[in-house]
Amino acid sequence: EVQLLESGGGLVQPGGSLRVSCAVSGFTFTYYAMSWVRQAPGKGLEWVSSIIGNGSSTYYGDSVKGRFTISRDTSKNTLYLQMKSLRAEDTAVYYCAKVLLRGTGLDYWGQGTLVTVSS
Amino acid sequence: QSALTQPASVSGSPGQSITISCTGTSSDVGGYNYVSWYQQHPGKAPKLMIYDVTNRPSGVSNRFSGSKSGNTASLTISGLQAEDEADYYCISYTSSTTWVFGGGTKLTVL
Numbered sequence: 001e002v003q004l005l006e007s008g009g010g011l012v013q014p015g016g017s018l019r020v021s022c023a024v025s026g027f028t029f030t031y032y033a034m035s036w037v038r039q040a041p042g043k044g045l046e047w048v049s050s051i052i053g054n055g056s057s058t059y060y061g062d063s064v065k066g067r068f069t070i071s072r073d074t075s076k077n078t079l080y081l082q083m084k085s086l087r088a089e090d091t092a093v094y095y096c097a098k099v100l101l102r103g104t105g106l107d108y109w110g111q112g113t114l115v116t117v118s119s
Numbered sequence: 120q121s122a123l124t125q126p127a128s129v130s131g132s133p134g135q136s137i138t139i140s141c142t143g144t145s146s147d148v149g150g151y152n153y154v155s156w157y158q159q160h161p162g163k164a165p166k167l168m169i170y171d172v173t174n175r176p177s178g179v180s181n182r183f184s185g186s187k188s189g190n191t192a193s194l195t196i197s198g199l200q201a202e203d204e205a206d207y208y209c210i211s212y213t214s215s216t217t218w219v220f221g222g223g224t225k226l227t228v229l
Contacts, residue, residue: 047218105170
């Protein structure tokens with residue numbers, strides 16, 4: 001059974017840093033691209049970042065480029081999102097999601113972890 | 120990159136068909152066959168309903184179908200059921216090697 005479990009969310013002050021993690025199981029992690037998608041309270045979905053299976057290519061949305069870093073540790077079957085210079089507008093539930101092997105949809109999602117940026 | 124344009128809300132009665140549009144530009148929706156649709160119930164993670172414009176993942180009802188014409192993609196739900204009431208989001212690949220979501224559409228089953 002495919003499972004994705006996010007962790008590491010919490011309250012952080014503006015300008016601070018935080019790393020959220022996504023532990024995966026039930027599939028061969030290195031075969032699949034992975035993505036982070038966020039949702040601010042009461043708002044729509046926003047694509048944040050993606051990383052290909054071997055980790056050699058990464059992609060970022062304009063609102064987080066230069067501040068967030070996506071990475072993966074295949075030995076731990078874990079996806080990460082390192083967030084720096086956090087702003088109030090980064091407050092959201094952060095979801096990790098697995099990309100289809102053949103196709104571009106996100107077929108499995110975690111339950112999300114809430115990041116709150118506030119003083 | 121501007122968000123794709125979706126209607127804020129649509130509604131239909133049980134058994135009817137509805138269509139949700141997703142309008143972009145030639146740099147996203149119109150330029151690639153990489154449009155997906157997601158269903159999200161309150162408090163839940165999104166669920167993939169359609170990928171690459173027309174493809175339905177295993178386990179998704181064949182009442183859901185996708186299409187595209189020019190810069191506009193569409194999600195059609197036929198035989199509307201109460202459980203279909205949810206928020207729906209489209210997303211497209213862009214020429215900037217990024218992805219952009221639509222603003223979301225709230226579907227109400229009357």
